[in-house]
Amino acid sequence: MASAFDYAPAPESRSVVDIAPSYGLFIDGEFVEAADGKVFKTVSPSTEEVLSEIAQAGEADVDRAVAAARRAFAKWSALPGSERAKYLFRIARIIQERSRELAVLETLDNGKPIKETRDADLPLVAAHFFYYAGWADKLEHAGFGSAPKPLGVAGQVIPWNFPLLMLAWKIAPALATGNTVVLKPAETTPLSALFFADVCRQAGLPKGVVNILPGYGDTGAALVAHPDVNKVAFTGSTAVGKEIARTVAGTRKKLTLELGGKGANIVFDDAPIDQAVEGIVNGIFFNQGQVCCAGSRLLVQESIQDELLDSLKRRLSTLRLGDPLDKNTDIGAINSAEQLSRITSLVEKGTAEGAEPWSPECELPSSGYWFAPTLFTNVTQAHTIARDEIFGPVLSVLTFRTPDEAVAKANNTQYGLSAGVWSEKGSRILAVAGKLRAGVVWSNTFNKFDPTSPFGGYKESGFGREGGRHGLEAYLDV
Amino acid sequence: MSEKSEQQRLSVLKTYKLYVGGKFPRSESGRVYEVSDSKGKWLANAPQSSRKDARDAVVAARKAVGGWAGATAYNRGQVLYRVAEMLEGRRAQFVHEVADAEGLSKSRAAEQVEATIDRWVWYAGWTDKIAQVVGGGNPVAGPYFNLSSPEPTGVVVVLAPQESSFLGLVSVVAPVIATGNTAVVVASERSPLPALSLGEVLATSDVPGGVVNVLSGRTAEIATPLASHQDVNAIDLAGADEVLAKELEIAAADNLKRVLRPQPVDDWAATPGIDRMTAFLETKTVWHPTGSLGASGSSY
Numbered sequence: 001m002a003s004a005f006d007y008a009p010a011p012e013s014r015s016v017v018d019i020a021p022s023y024g025l026f027i028d029g030e031f032v033e034a035a036d037g038k039v040f041k042t043v044s045p046s047t048e049e050v051l052s053e054i055a056q057a058g059e060a061d062v063d064r065a066v067a068a069a070r071r072a073f074a075k076w077s078a079l080p081g082s083e084r085a086k087y088l089f090r091i092a093r094i095i096q097e098r099s100r101e102l103a104v105l106e107t108l109d110n111g112k113p114i115k116e117t118r119d120a121d122l123p124l125v126a127a128h129f130f131y132y133a134g135w136a137d138k139l140e141h142a143g144f145g146s147a148p149k150p151l152g153v154a155g156q157v158i159p160w161n162f163p164l165l166m167l168a169w170k171i172a173p174a175l176a177t178g179n180t181v182v183l184k185p186a187e188t189t190p191l192s193a194l195f196f197a198d199v200c201r202q203a204g205l206p207k208g209v210v211n212i213l214p215g216y217g218d219t220g221a222a223l224v225a226h227p228d229v230n231k232v233a234f235t236g237s238t239a240v241g242k243e244i245a246r247t248v249a250g251t252r253k254k255l256t257l258e259l260g261g262k263g264a265n266i267v268f269d270d271a272p273i274d275q276a277v278e279g280i281v282n283g284i285f286f287n288q289g290q291v292c293c294a295g296s297r298l299l300v301q302e303s304i305q306d307e308l309l310d311s312l313k314r315r316l317s318t319l320r321l322g323d324p325l326d327k328n329t330d331i332g333a334i335n336s337a338e339q340l341s342r343i344t345s346l347v348e349k350g351t352a353e354g355a356e357p358w359s360p361e362c363e364l365p366s367s368g369y370w371f372a373p374t375l376f377t378n379v380t381q382a383h384t385i386a387r388d389e390i391f392g393p394v395l396s397v398l399t400f401r402t403p404d405e406a407v408a409k410a411n412n413t414q415y416g417l418s419a420g421v422w423s424e425k426g427s428r429i430l431a432v433a434g435k436l437r438a439g440v441v442w443s444n445t446f447n448k449f450d451p452t453s454p455f456g457g458y459k460e461s462g463f464g465r466e467g468g469r470h471g472l473e474a475y476l477d478v
Numbered sequence: 479m480s481e482k483s484e485q486q487r488l489s490v491l492k493t494y495k496l497y498v499g500g501k502f503p504r505s506e507s508g509r510v511y512e513v514s515d516s517k518g519k520w521l522a523n524a525p526q527s528s529r530k531d532a533r534d535a536v537v538a539a540r541k542a543v544g545g546w547a548g549a550t551a552y553n554r555g556q557v558l559y560r561v562a563e564m565l566e567g568r569r570a571q572f573v574h575e576v577a578d579a580e581g582l583s584k585s586r587a588a589e590q591v592e593a594t595i596d597r598w599v600w601y602a603g604w605t606d607k608i609a610q611v612v613g614g615g616n617p618v619a620g621p622y623f624n625l626s627s628p629e630p631t632g633v634v635v636v637l638a639p640q641e642s643s644f645l646g647l648v649s650v651v652a653p654v655i656a657t658g659n660t661a662v663v664v665a666s667e668r669s670p671l672p673a674l675s676l677g678e679v680l681a682t683s684d685v686p687g688g689v690v691n692v693l694s695g696r697t698a699e700i701a702t703p704l705a706s707h708q709d710v711n712a713i714d715l716a717g718a719d720e721v722l723a724k725e726l727e728i729a730a731a732d733n734l735k736r737v738l739r740p741q742p743v744d745d746w747a748a749t750p751g752i753d754r755m756t757a758f759l760e761t762k763t764v765w766h767p768t769g770s771l772g773a774s775g776s777s778y
Contacts, residue, residue: 127619143611143612145751238734241734242731242732242734243731245727245730245731245734246728246731249724249727249728249730249731250720250723250724250727250728252739257734259734414733429766433762433764436762438762439760439761439762439763440762440763440764440765441762441763441764441765442764442765443764443765443766444766444767445622445765445766445767448618448620448622448765450616450618450619450620450622450624452616452617452618452619453616453618453624453626453763453765454616454626454761454763455763456761458631458760458762459711459733459734460733460734462734463734463736465761468616468626469614470612470626470761478753
């Protein structure tokens, strides 16, 4: 759809962030080179510009970092909770102060729009540290007994879709409960974790309490398998999650997994259509659809299918795709060439299997990794695009006639992370929400997060919860 | 009278059977194995369940999930309490069986059975409280209302402890069903008789068929297909030794079953915490906007 008039570019300035040409591993409070000297490059997905060269942690580095975390554990866990709390409050405050810098950095390294890093990621990151800071000196009131104990060294592996937010989800509760951590950020988005190391330095956090080891999957595997790690936390794909579960089998390591999803967004015929359309867009196109709890399956009641799809297509035509640093951008770049090819191949499969793709007119930039927002109609439950997690801006539309059918279709998946229900009828919302096998159900809204609210999946979307009082359990000996 | 005492009365022995889907089948394999008391005296032939029996039990347990998880917590509490009433009535039988199974004196066995009945009552009282203890409202920063509530995981396989044939058994089965899960229970391999008799109690206490299914036989043989079964949601490895537990945990990773590893239990009689209930609960967080009515009249 031709727009009435164009927007002038409104780029956020890059000058607020100073990216060094190279970074080391962060072990025991120092930036150090990898033992074997290996490095890798991290690029900006929107331009393919090399941002920095990063040390790549190997097994020897995992050993060093775990040893540093182990040494730091005795003092850190013995610290009065009120003192640990103050460190976390300091970190939260510094994140707020450096929020713009970190938002720009995250947008550069991840490819997501500045609108989202500025208004969603960073405020939530700070909020998580604030929330768990307050728990540090109140653990005996959390419902896990009168003297809950930390586990020890936590090995944490996080994904590239929300690099700093996933770091916050992992590190804040770990430190609040008295554990020390070794965290491996994803190979395509290591920068914000390394900047976080600097936040820890500014906060005066004792050496060794937080260690950051950029690297690939093998670095994560070595960390998970390390015999001196007491707790493993992973967010990522279901396949890797299963592998990790096998690795820790037979050990005493405590494990929590936040894995994939294929969220159903159910729209009933009495739903407020305009709001539902906003919720659908937010559910699948937020963060280019690279969200584990994305509402990637739209289940719409047959009687309103045409009206809803017309509205939805009209809305998609107004989405602006392009420079993630532009403040008017809605859809940024796909995180990596690898992810782009995965999305592309699944979409090709969808077409080959007989579903009908539709995208708004959309000009893709000539460099970088881009995928136009896409919706598929004529999708059946047997289609690959209705079953496999695509992790991109691709929505599959299915229909239903009765609430029971909606529930059956929504639950017809190996996953169980999120779901949405749209209806003006409260009893229907509650009845359907009660029957959905999903860890988070958003009624008349979607993709809302808050540090006070437990988040996590049923079935093959993993186990354990992050956020809220429930999130403490993963890091306590209970 | 005098005639009878001269001639010792021959007692009527019980044929022990499995308890699956509310019925008492023999093992489809036709196999039994010899169960003896602590001194080696023959007590009974117990069914030796096969992989097929294990799969049948999962089908029965799956069928029962909807009704049991969907029952009100109050109703589940009533049903569980009814089981305790039935157990009390069969106290003497269980004292006898536990004494034989574990080589205990009558009085020690009686203590075990009393503790077991009390344990069952304890869990009966939990059904309508656990949601308040582990769930609740979350103070989100925005115009939203959200509630986190526990929900049952689904079908839970329970490998009952090998040593404590009755108190240990009930200590691992009751928490699973109190929270709305259904259970496939693998009885203690050496001492399965109290577990099989528990099935008879459950059958007469308003517990819907399929909510608890009891299998006897070789623990490793039955547990292996259950741990890799794609329609099982969770497994309690209490009755597995270290080697078997590791093997089963690896198999369980295939569909990311919730796994409760063997926990060291010094004393089954000690008051349990809520861990055995929470191990088989999911947390669901439901959000809804609370914003004021918009211009359109919508409460979105």
